[in-house]
Amino acid sequence: MNADNALDTPDGPDRDLPMLTAAQAVRLRALAAPYAEDGHSFPLHNLAHLCRRAPQERWPEMVAAHFAALREARRGGAGDESAEELLHGVHARLLPTESFTPDLVGAMRYARQVADGLVFAYALDRPTSVRILTDPDVERAGLQELGEAAYANLMRVPVEYEEVTIEGHALLHSVYGDSPFVASKALFLSELARQVTGEPLPDAGALVAVPTRHLLAFHPITDGSVADAINDLAAYAYRAHQDGPGSLSPRVYWWHRGALTSLTVIDDETRTFSLQPPPELYGVMKGLVRLDRAGRLADRATAEAPDIDKLTQTTVEATAGLAQDPAGLGDAFGSALALAHAHCAADPDVARIEGWDAWAAAVQLGSALFTGAQPQECHLGEDLVRQLPAISAEPPADARAWLDAFYVSVVCRQRDRVNRLCRVPLEVLRRDDSVDEYVLHWIDTLQTYWSESPMDDVVEKLIATMKASAPEGVTRAPKDFVDLIDYQPAALFHRLITRDHDAFAEALTEALAHHATYWGESAAPRSRVALGPLAMASLAYDAGFPVEAKQPYLPTYLLNRERIEDIPG
Structure with a gap:
């Protein structure tokens, strides 16, 4: 939390919190500064999204409530929940890499980075809050048992589903809901695709974005429309990530055989994005575009008879x-x-x-x-x-x-x-x-x-x-x-x-x-x-x-x- 990152123009967007003006970001950082513990800072993106939608006179109480919820969520490892309670409420969870402060890293050695910008962890869904589990929690419930329960509970989270076409280009499958675990279903995308579309993902996998924790969008890699989809999905993810709340990642990923690979390269110095598919995916995309342009691939919809x-x-x-x-x-x-x-x-x-x-x-x-x-x-x-x-x-x-x-x-x-x-x-x-x-x-x-x-x-x-x-x-x-x-x-x-x-x-x-x-x-x-x-x-x-x-x-x-x-x- 440092005001030095703000842009010089008070009415212009802040460099690190672009959903706020530079002047608003300075005020938010000042309100949040007293809540830093032992020199540790906390990401302010989600709080900034909430404040953007509220009058500034309400900001002090919102900041206080936000950090109170954080303290509650971080409380763990004290043995308050039994193993049975942990297994009942645990969910697999995707978290933004920047949310991992040094103290969290030390308390969560089981967590792992699954792709650029994303960390996998376990979270306990409680009536009034969500708490990220720490190593003592995992030890108490058992790593294998916890993993099985986290998967089962996550896949039961209810979602809404719709098909989205951006500017007449590629078809995107949008999955969203109130639960903060919706985007985490990207970890098991083929099963999710089967649930919402009735079909598993193809061998080539899918492009996927998880812009907020309440939303994910994916495009199965089946035909030449993948060339449009990668750009459409990038624009979709960036806008949704900026809008928030609950921002997770602005990147586009390739889900393939259970793994996520970032296709988005972020230049921190120039603050620009570019899309760089790995050679394996680039070859798949080029092959599908060639096949599609030559009319060799069957469309899911019945094509009209040619004129x-x-x-x-x-x-x-x-x-x-x-x-x-x-x-x-x-x-x-x-x-x-x-x-x-x-x-x-x-x-x-x-x-x-x-x-x-x-x-x-x-x-x-x-x-x-x-x-x-x-x-x-x-x-x-x-x-x-x-x-x-x-x-x-x-x-x-x-x-x-x-x-x-x-x-x-x-x-x-x-x-x-x-x-x-x-x-x-x-x-x-x-x-x-x-x-x-x-x-x-x-x-x-x-x-x-x-x-x-x-x-x-x-x-x-x-x-x-x-x-x-x-x-x-x-x-x-x-x-x-x-x-x-x-x-x-x-x-x-x-x-x-x-x-x-x-x-x-x-x-x-x-x-x-x-x-x-x-x-x-x-x-x-x-x-x-x-x-x-x-x-x-x-x-x-x-x-x-x-x-x-x-x-x-x-x-x-x-x-x-x-x-x-x-x-x-």
Whole structure:
């Protein structure tokens, strides 16, 4: 408690207590100074929040009541409560690091810092106050027994819950209540998420903020919205922490496998905040953003059916713009691929010429993206012909886009284009740090197979793909996406190279069922076609496997080659 920290402008916010003006903070520090014990000072943030809302003439009695409650809360270790009473009222509690004065640290050796700015302790909830337990309390009740009771009591604390969207960006889950223990539920966030949303947290965990002891907000890390969520949550946490009362932490944390990691870096000298995700989380975020932008992730809500006319126009404009800006080729390919999938909503067999044009355009743009192209016509429907300019071969470090280009070229029986794609150096694709290692092993397997290398080499690389796709090896993509979508082509390929017709048919049926499970009722373009399984089924069909041509998510006239026509270039 030191007035020297106040800003020079009396009407401006105080540096350390910004909820008050500098003049108000000076007065509050003066009122609190007599209550310092043995030279120890106490944080004034919560008291400042309370005083801000009250007339200044009431401040002396509020300060006296505040420190009386503190003295009562700090009284402990004298054996007043029995072990049974302690177990009945104990709760796990998060406390701000700055609240730990030297005397508290000496009396609470059991407490531990769980993340920057946060300390875990046990607190006894009593009728008129909350007391932080000290080492003698813990010894009296038993550490293990106390931990079990503290968890059970905390999870029984009632809360309110609502979903919050900030400025139309990411969805945040807000949990709040009157209890001073609400924010402490962040210690057990997956269980809390299950209680309030009905679903556990994903493998990647969640972003979470605990701005006050009465409030926490979290965002499960499931899709590309995490890029917006981290900024939205930071703004949300800062405002709530400033507003109080009961301020806990202005930071954003990453809850992952039961641990909290601060993403907020605070520069005490400049008093500025920045967000710096650790490399592991950054990789997850980048991977999810890439997956989401390419339309690969299923949304919880049913997506509206795509507008074919709008998608066509977007693809036409993107293709026409390549002469001036070749850097837009990746977006043009993505748009054409979405259009090809979307056509299969109304034309699931690709019987119509417009559908075939979209698939052909996806082939042209996809192969051009990685291998370059000569000038050629690109047909996108009746009277919609655009000139694809000459493009030099400058393959991007985008492993999943390469797979898409490979799959559509195989489906449309473009052997020369597949040959060129398989000559794209794997070293280039390895620079894509948004994918898990199994994706690169899978590309290596396909390139090795297509180059007619010895089958032993192909099998070795396929085994590496399978091992790398095990749960412990996957850190970027969501588990359900890996299991239900991404791994299925490799499983089919295994049956293809062993030439086991019955096993391939069984695996194909399973892959299509997994596709249906993953996409559910979504009308997103990629829900319409199981692209990877379609490519493997096309290879099997051409190899003489008895593949049933009429199956869901497999356009019949692409699979049986009846719709296949010449593609320019």
